[in-house]
Amino acid sequence: MDRLEAMAMLVSAVEEGSLSAAARKLRIPVTTLTRNVNDLEALVGTKLLVRSTRKLRLTEAGSGYVESAKQILEQVDEQQRRAAGEFTAPRGELVVTTPVQVARLRVLPVIDQFLALYPEIRIRLLQSDRNVDLIDSHADVAVRVGRLRDSSLVATRVGSLRVVTVASKELLRRQGEPASPEGLRSYPCVVFDSPNLSPWRFRNRDTGEISTIAEVPRLLVSSPDAAVDAAIDSIGATVVLEHDADAAIKAGKLTYILQEYEVEPIPVHIVHLTRNNMPLKLRRFIDFAVPGLREALAEFGRVPPIEQRPPAA
Template sequence: MDRLDAMRTFVTVVSEGSFTRAAERLALSPQLVSKYVSQLEQHLGVRLLNRTTRRLHLTEAGAAYRQRAEQVLAEIDDMESELGALQTQARGRLHVSAPVSFAIRHLAPLVNDFQRANPAVDIDLQLNDRKVDIVEEGFDIALRIGRLRSSSLIAKRIAPVRLVLCASPEYLATHGTPKHPRGLAGHRFLRYRYMEESQEPLLQWLPRSGGGGDKALSELTSNNGDVLVEAALGGAGIALQPTFLCGSAIQQGKLEVVLAEHEPEPLGLYAVYAHRQLLASKVRHFVDFLEGYFGDPPYWDRF
C-alpha cells in the first residue's frame, strides 16, 4: 500500500461523501477506493469510517486523522508546487566556483547582468584556481579553463581561450625579438606554475626551471597570471598568458605578441556541472546566459 495514495483516497472519500463519487474524482474503480481505505484502517489499527447503505460517518479517530491528513497533503502539494516553480523560474542560491584572475577581470559585469534578468537568484561566487570537487564541495557550477579530460561531469564550452607569448616593447628593444621558438632560450621567461609542458609545445623551447644550465637570464615563476602580466608590462621578460589577461595591454600597445605564427592551440572556458537531467532552473538559466555573453570572438581578443 502506498500510504500517501491511501491517505489522499480517504480524504477524498470524506469530502465527496461516497466511495463512488471519490472513485470518479480520482479516476479509480470504487473497489480500489474501498481497498485503499480498508488497508489504511488496517495499517493504523483503527476504524476511520462507519459505513451504512446510505451514508458514511467519520469515527472519532477518523475525524482526527482527516484533519492531520489534509494538513500533510496540503504541505506536500505546496512543496511540489514550489519545486515546480524552481524548475520553471530561476530562483534560489546559485553556488559558483571560478578562476581568480578571470573572475576579477570579467565576471562582475556578467553576474550583475544575470541578476538583473533573474532577480530571484542569489549568487555565492567563490574564486579559486584549484580544481574544486563540484559535488563534494556543494557547487552548482564551476567555470574551468583548459582542455578538459573526459569525466562524469557535464561541460559546456563557453568561449575559446587564446594563449599568446607577449613582452613589452622596451624588453624586446633591449633583448631582441625571437624569430623562432628556439630563440626563446636566450630570454627571461615569466612562467605560470600550473602550465604543463606536455600540453604546450612552445614551453619545450624554454630554459628549464630551477636555475643552473646555460640559461642566459633568470626566470620568474608564479601561480597567478596577473602577476606575470604585470611583470611583462614592467619589462621583466616574455610571458605565455591567456588573452583575457593580456589582451587589453596588447590593444593599447603596452605589450607585443611574439611568435604569433607559433601560437598554441586555444584552451576553452567551460561551464561544468553535475547533471544534465532535472537540471535546476537557476543552473540552466546561468549556463544559457553565459553562452555568447563574451562575444564571438570574445571581446578581449579584438586586437
C-alpha cells in the first residue's frame, strides 16, 4: 500500500460522500479504493470510516486523521510543484473559479490574453454560481461577486456591478411604468433566482431606506440570460446585474426603470488563500487579472444621474 495514495483515496471518499462516488472520480475500481482504506485503517490501528449502503461518516478519530491527511497531501503537492519549478518560473496548472456569467462576459477575455503571454501555464476554469471552497476544490484563485464573508482569504477589489431593473418598451406601453418598487407587487415579473438578487431589494436614493419586494414571479428562471430574454419578449420586468442586460439595453430592446431606487452596486473581488510562498503562476495571474478586470468592469459600477423620461404612452 502506498500510504499517500491511500490518504488521497480516503480524503476523496469523504469529499464525495461515498466510496463508489470517489472511485468514479478517481477512475479506479471500488474494490481497490475499499482495500486501500481498509489497509490504512489497519496501519493506523483504528476505524476511520463508518460505512452504510448509501453514505459514510467519519469516526472521531477519522475526523482528525482526514484533516491531517489534507495538510500532508497539500504539503507534498507544494513540494512537488516547487521541485517542478513553479516557484522559480511561471508554469503549471492554475485553477480559477468564478460565477458562470461573469466568467463568460468578463473573465474569459482576460484569461485568453493571459494564456497568450504565458505559454507554460495551463488554466482550469471552474464555473459555478455558488461560492466554491478554494481548499475543497483545490482552486488557486476565485472571482467573487457579493459581500465577502470568509475573512481568511486575501481579497483585492476589482470593481462592482449595478443591480438594475429593466423592462421592454412594449411591456411599459401595455402595463405602464411602476412609480415605485411597491408597484411591482401587481406587475408581471421575471425573477432570476440568485443569492445576490433574491429577494428584490430597493433603496430610496433620497432617504436611504431599504425595502424588500416579495415578488410573485410570472416566470422564475435559473440564469440571467433567460431573465433578459424573457424581459425582451415582454413577459415581465426583471432585476439583473447591469452587465447581463447591457447588450439588450444598448440595442434598445430593454430600458431601465426605477433607477432612483437602485441599491448600492455589488462588489467584485479576486480572492486567494493566504500563503507565505506564492507560486509565480498565481502571482503573475493576479498581477495581470486585477487591472484587466478593473478595466472590464469599469463601466458597470457607476450609478448614473437619474434619467428624466416622459411616462410611457
